[in-house]
Every structure is written in structure tokens, then in C-alpha cells.
Amino acid sequence: MHTDLIAKIAPTANMSGEQIVSVVITGLVVVFLVLVLLVWFVQGFGKTFTNNKNKTNTTTKNVTPPVKTSSNLISGSLPQNFDDSNDNDEIVAVISAVIANMSAQDGKNYQITSVKPHINPLRKSRSAWAAEGLRQNTNPF
Amino acid sequence: MNEIFQMFCDTIKEIWQTSGMYALFSDGGWKNLIMILVSFVFMYLAIAKQFEPLLLLPIAFGMFLTNLPMINLADAMYHPELFDYVYEYAADGSVVDHYINYGRILKEGGLLDILYLGVKLGLYPPLIFLGIGTMTDFSPLIANPKSFLLGAAAQGGIFFTFIGAAVLGFSAAESGAIAIIGGADGPTAIYVSTKLLAGGDFKISTGTIALAAYTYMALVPVIQPPIMKLLTTEKERKIKMATLRNVSKTEKIIFPIAVTLIVALIVPSAAPLVGMLMLGNIIKESGVCARLVDTAQNSLMNIITIFLGVSVGATTRADKILNPEFAKVIALGVFAFGIGTASGVLFGKIMCKTSGGKVNPLIGSAGVSAVPMAARVSQKVGSQSDPTNFLLMHAMGPNVAGVIGSAVAAGVLLSIIG
Numbered sequence A: 001m002h003t004d005l006i007a008k009i010a011p012t013a014n015m016s017g018e019q020i021v022s023v024v025i026t027g028l029v030v031v032f033l034v035l036v037l038l039v040w041f042v043q044g045f046g047k048t049f050t051n052n053k054n055k056t057n058t059t060t061k062n063v064t065p066p067v068k069t070s071s072n073l074i075s076g077s078l079p080q081n082f083d084d085s086n087d088n089d090e091i092v093a094v095i096s097a098v099i100a101n102m103s104a105q106d107g108k109n110y111q112i113t114s115v116k117p118h119i120n121p122l123r124k125s126r127s128a129w130a131a132e133g134l135r136q137n138t139n140p141f
Numbered sequence B: 001m002n003e004i005f006q007m008f009c010d011t012i013k014e015i016w017q018t019s020g021m022y023a024l025f026s027d028g029g030w031k032n033l034i035m036i037l038v039s040f041v042f043m044y045l046a047i048a049k050q051f052e053p054l055l056l057l058p059i060a061f062g063m064f065l066t067n068l069p070m071i072n073l074a075d076a077m078y079h080p081e082l083f084d085y086v087y088e089y090a091a092d093g094s095v096v097d098h099y100i101n102y103g104r105i106l107k108e109g110g111l112l113d114i115l116y117l118g119v120k121l122g123l124y125p126p127l128i129f130l131g132i133g134t135m136t137d138f139s140p141l142i143a144n145p146k147s148f149l150l151g152a153a154a155q156g157g158i159f160f161t162f163i164g165a166a167v168l169g170f171s172a173a174e175s176g177a178i179a180i181i182g183g184a185d186g187p188t189a190i191y192v193s194t195k196l197l198a199g200g201d202f203k204i205s206t207g208t209i210a211l212a213a214y215t216y217m218a219l220v221p222v223i224q225p226p227i228m229k230l231l232t233t234e235k236e237r238k239i240k241m242a243t244l245r246n247v248s249k250t251e252k253i254i255f256p257i258a259v260t261l262i263v264a265l266i267v268p269s270a271a272p273l274v275g276m277l278m279l280g281n282i283i284k285e286s287g288v289c290a291r292l293v294d295t296a297q298n299s300l301m302n303i304i305t306i307f308l309g310v311s312v313g314a315t316t317r318a319d320k321i322l323n324p325e326f327a328k329v330i331a332l333g334v335f336a337f338g339i340g341t342a343s344g345v346l347f348g349k350i351m352c353k354t355s356g357g358k359v360n361p362l363i364g365s366a367g368v369s370a371v372p373m374a375a376r377v378s379q380k381v382g383s384q385s386d387p388t389n390f391l392l393m394h395a396m397g398p399n400v401a402g403v404i405g406s407a408v409a410a411g412v413l414l415s416i417i418g
Helices: A017-062 A070-074 A088-106 A128-137 B002-017 B020-025 B029-047 B053-066 B102-108 B111-120 B124-135 B139-143 B147-153 B156-167 B172-183 B186-196 B206-218 B220-231 B249-266 B268-286 B290-314 B324-354 B361-368 B373-385 B392-416
Strands: B085-089 B095-100
Touching (some): A017 B147, A017 B156, B029 B053, B053 B206, B053 B290, B102 B111, B111 B290, B124 B290, B147 B392, B156 B324, B172 B392, B186 B206, B206 B220, B361 B373
């Protein structure tokens, strides 16, 4: 479809009722047609990319992860294929290891008394800093 | 002694009669005075209220400069008569060709005439779009492509205003130029009105359209909320939308190429605007043209904004603006914005129903373009009903879709009328 094929209206002409209605209908149909095509296209390649990503993730998960030791994590030398997903147990283990290391160096005995999950009252998955940043950026008036 | 006194009086009289003050209070001078006062109001809105100051202030000062009365036309900075078409006639009296004598403009034109060439030749709006492209993140639209539909629905403001303009007695080109105000996109409005209002004796000018478009764009936070609240229920306004998925870099690079291809193949007249928008976006998303991105979104954008603003302001000469048609354009402009907002919200309601309540209809109003102000209005109205509801990123999808939609609508109008 090519809109230049539509009969042109003289710029200086006063339009008839039929011409006005045809411009409105043509305009709305063409705008929707173009944008619906874009919806399909973007949805299509979005699905393709999501599927590819899922396949890649599955392949990565099948590879046996190397053994993680507290010493190599503390020194900052992360092993290849290190899975940095939100694993709370691992984070607690790493923090504990750092504190144990600090105890050994200082000669003092540090002890972790409790580990509690922090629940944000506004939104469970958003930290206080992120929530405040979001509030400031979305409150322009 | 008497002769010296007479000479003194004659000189003073001549100085007075060639001064701007004399022109201001002679025939028609009051119109210039009104436009100068209007320019002061715009300067106030831009400086004190910060309503679109980057564009409104240069426009207001251009308006001020062009309405300073000059007796000697050679001193004027803008000469609209230089942009009149030169007609070539055949032996039988029929018009063979018509064109603007650009050579004469370069020879005799003032500063604002030279700057206005960028508007007349349709250069500034695509260059502004290039800069906008480097500043736009299409991720929300790629993550939720259905937002395109809201961007399309909000273009109803353009086409329904077309009916209103035609009913009020405007010609096809004038109706198209007025209707595009509903796109809520300044560069698109200037681009379309420049193209449509060329080569004919029209009652309105590009300056009139630009003035109405930018005034209403600045007033988006005032115009939209009452319409949005009127058309939605409290329950609908409280709908929280699911978090958008992450978009990969490859998707972001393919997107501008695909949009340009699809739009240019179907509506070639929209290619200059959409093409430049997407060029700006791809140089940003590629990540390998940092210097070009920096220039396009800062230096180039700022220079063009100054040139565009001041030269569009210069077209608002009192003798061209102050007429009954201007009042009609202003009335149709607010109608266009209102209808565009309502169309977007109503389509949002349809999507809300069809998706089982997963879409907040408030994001539909952002489909009118006016990036990012319209999206911020969606966020603001949503947060008034529920302070923990963050709609901004969801509204950015229809918002940037509206830019593409209004460029497509502009292409349709240019294709049909001509």
C-alpha cells in the first residue's frame, strides 16, 4: 500500500463532506496499519530474543559450576561462569567469611548474632535508596 | 537664527517620523504593540513558570524582534514578502512554475530571513528529530510493543480536529496544518505546516501553528489531567502494571532500522522525520559513536533550537497573526489536544478490559507525544490515586510511540493534500 496513490486534494480547495470523511478514515487506518505492523514486528523479534536468551541460560545452567571457596571470593578473583544471581545464602556465607577473616587479622572475636530479611514497606523488591530515587524522578510537579 | 530653528525643527520631526515610536502609534501600530505585549507574556511564562523555556523564550524574543516597528524596511530583520512565490506564466497566461527566489533572500534579507530559510526548506524539524533520537530510549516500547496502539489512538486528535477545521471554513492545507497541532509535537507541526502552507494565499501561517502548538504543549499538565480523571474510575487509576522485561542491545539496534524501513515503505512522506529520529537513536544505541551522540544531543540540538525558535517567533508579525483565523486556530488547538488525550485514554480503557485489568488506562494519554511531559502527567495522575504506583516507564512506551504515530499521521496528511 502506498498513500501517494490516494487521490490528492488541492491545498487551497474547500473540501466536501465526502473528502473530509475520506481523509479522516484514510489517516486513521494508515496510522493504525503502520503501528500494528510495528507491534507484530517488535513482538516477533522480542519473542525470538527471549527464546534465544532462555536457551543460552539453560545451556549455562547445565555446565557444572566450579567449586566456590570463601578465599577466592574474598580476594576478588571470581571464577569463570560465576553465577551472580541473588542467592541470599551465598551472600550471608561470603559476609561471614569476610568477618571471620577480619577476626583472624585483628585478633578479636567477632560474632554474627542474627541475619534478618529486610522487607521494604512500599515494595518488597525495591531498596530504600531505589525507592527514594524513583520518587524524586517521578515527582516533577 | 529663524532658519537655524526651522532646520532644527525639521530634523527633529524627521527623526521622530522615522522612529519606531512614531510607527508604533501610527496606522496599525497598535497591532505591533499587542504582539509585543504577548511576547512579554510568553517570556514571563518561559522564565517565571518555566513552561518549555528552551523553545518558548527564543520564540517570544523572535516575536518581540519582528514586531518592533520599522519605517525603513531595509532595517527590518524579517521580510515576509521575500518569501512570496515568484510565478512563471506561459503564453496563454497559465502558471508554468512557481518558486521562492532564495537568491534575493540571501541578497536583501535580514538576519531572521536567513535563519528562517531553515524552516522554509524543512531543515530544522528533521535535525531536531535527530537530536531527539539520541535522547530517546525506546526500551519501554520494545518491551511492551502494544504501546504502539496507544500512540496510534491518540492521533485521533489530529484527524478529528481536521473535521473541525474544515467545518469552520479552512481550506484543505489549512485544515491539515491546524490538525497536526493535535500531534503535540512541535517540530512535526512546523514541518507539516511549512510544507502544506507553501505556494498559496492562506489565512494562517507556520508562525500561527507553531505558536498554538508550543503554547498547548507547555500547557499539557493543565489540559490533560481533568480529561484523564473524567474518563477513568478511581479503581482503574490504581491499576499497577507488571514490571517491563529487560531489552537487549541487539533489539535496540534492530528497532530503529525496522521502524524506518516499515514507515518509509508505507508512508514515504514521513521518512525525513522518522528517518532522522531513528538515525539519532541508532547512533546512540550502537555505542560506538559517542562523539556524534554528544554533538547531536547537545551542540547541534541547542543551535537548531535557537534558530528554530527565534525564526518561528519572527513569523508572528502582527499583520499576519492578528485576525479572526488566529482565534479559531487557538480554539481548534485546545480541541485537538483534548481529543487526542481522550482518544488515548479511551483506547487505554479498551486495552484494560481486553487484558483483564493489566493495563492502566492513564498511560493512554501519553500517546499524544509531548515527550516526556505527557508521560510525567500519566505518572502524576496515577500517583495521586496511589502514591506507590509508578507508571512513568509504562507511559514512556505510548509517549515515544506517539512521536512515531504523529510523524506517520503527518506523512499521511502530506500525501493526501498537495
